[in-house]
Amino acid sequence: MNPLLTIKNLVKVYGKDTRALNGISLDIYPGEFIVVIGPSGAGKSTFIRCINRLVDPSEGDIIFDGQHLEKLSGRKLRKERSKIGMIFQHYNLVGRTNVIKNVLHGQLSNIPLYKSLLGLYRFEDKKEAVELLKKVGLQDQIYKRADELSGGQMQRVGICRAILQRPKLLLADEPIASLDPLSANIVMQQLHTISKEKKLTCIVNLHQVDYAKKYATRIIGIKKGTIVFDGAPSRLTDDMIRDIYEGKESQMTLQGVSGTQSMQLAVGQNDE
Numbered sequence: 640m641n642p643l644l645t646i647k648n649l650v651k652v653y654g655k656d657t658r659a660l661n662g663i664s665l666d667i668y669p670g671e672f673i674v675v676i677g678p679s680g681a682g683k684s685t686f687i688r689c690i691n692r693l694v695d696p697s698e699g700d701i702i703f704d705g706q707h708l709e710k711l712s713g714r715k716l717r718k719e720r721s722k723i724g725m726i727f728q729h730y731n732l733v734g735r736t737n738v739i740k741n742v743l744h745g746q747l748s749n750i751p752l753y754k755s756l757l758g759l760y761r762f763e764d765k766k767e768a769v770e771l772l773k774k775v776g777l778q779d780q781i782y783k784r785a786d787e788l789s790g791g792q793m794q795r796v797g798i799c800r801a802i803l804q805r806p807k808l809l810l811a812d813e814p815i816a817s818l819d820p821l822s823a824n825i826v827m828q829q830l831h832t833i834s835k836e837k838k839l840t841c842i843v844n845l846h847q848v849d850y851a852k853k854y855a856t857r858i859i860g861i862k863k864g865t866i867v868f869d870g871a872p873s874r875l876t877d878d879m880i881r882d883i884y885e886g887k888e889s890q891m892t893l894q895g896v897s898g899t900q901s902m903q904l905a906v907g908q909n910d911e
C-alpha cells in the first residue's frame with residue numbers, strides 16, 4: 640500500500656531560534672487513526688498545521704496524495720487543502736449562523752461563491768449534512784444558532800463540517816482540550832466512529848494518553864520537535880510515557896467506567 644502522506648525531514652523554526660520541529664520524517668497510510676502525544680510546547684500543533692500549510696515549514700517535504708504541498712501556493716494549494724479536513728480546539732464555527740449552515744460550510748470550496756452567499760447548496764450536500772448531524776445526535780439543533788450550543792455540541796458540528804468536506808485526510812488539533820470529561824468522551828467516540836465508517840485517515844493531537852491508547856491505531860510521541868515514539872498503542876509502556884513527558888506535567892487522564900470521572904496524573908513532578 641502506498642502512503643497517503645509522506646513527511647521528510649520537516650523542520651519549523653519560528654523567529655530566529657525557536658526550533659519547534661527538528662527533522663520529522665514519517666509515512667502515513669490510508670485508514671490509520673494516528674494520535675500525536677507529547678508535552679506542552681513539544682511541537683504537536685506545529686506539526687499538524689504544517690501538514691495543511693496553516694504554518695509554513697522552514698525545511699522538508701510534505702507529499703500528500705502525490706503532491707508536494709510545501710511547493711504549492713494559491714489555487715493549487717487551495718485545491719489540495721480542500722482534501723484535508725481540520726477540526727480545531729476552539730471549533731471555529733460561525734456563531735451567528737445556524738448549525739446546518741455551519742456544516743454546509745464544509746462544501747464552500749466546491750461551490751461558486753454566489754451560491755454559498757445565497758445558501759444554494761446542493762441537495763445531496765444538505766441531505767448528508769442532516770444525516771451527519773443525526774449521527775452525532777444533533778438532529779434537534781439543526782436550526783439553532785451555533786453560539787447557543789455547548790462546547791461538546793459545537794465540536795460535534797465541527798466534526799460534521801470537516802466530514803462534509805469529504806476529505807482524504809482529517810486533522811484534529813486538540814479537539815477535546817476545551818471540553819469537560821463527559822463531552823470529551825462523546826466527541827472522541829464520535830470522531831473515531833465516523834472516521835472508521837468513512838474509512839478516513841486521521842491525525843489527532845491529544846494531551847490525554849488514555850484516549851490515545853483507546854482509539855489510536857498508531858501513536859506518535861513528540862518531544863522537543865523530534866519523534867521519540869512511533870508504534871502501536873500496545874507498545875507504549877508507562878516508562879515510555881514517563882520519558883515522553885519527563886520534566887513536564889502531563890494530562891494523562893484516567894477515565895472512570897462512566898467516562899465522567901477523571902483523575903489527573905502528574906508525571907514527573909519536577910515541572911519547569
Ligand SMILES: Nc1ncnc2c1ncn2[C@@H]1O[C@H](COP(=O)(O)OP(=O)(O)OP(=O)(O)O)[C@@H](O)[C@H]1O
Pocket residue numbers: 653654657658659677678679680681682683684685686
Ligand atoms: N506562532 C508562533 N510564533 C513563535 N513561536 C511559536 C509559535 N507557535 C508555536 N511556537 C513555539 O513553538 C514550540 C512548539 O509549539 P506548539 O504549539 O507546536 O507545541 P504543542 O506541542 O502543540 O504545545 P501545546 O500542547 O501546549 O499546544 C513552542 O516552543 C512554542 O512556543
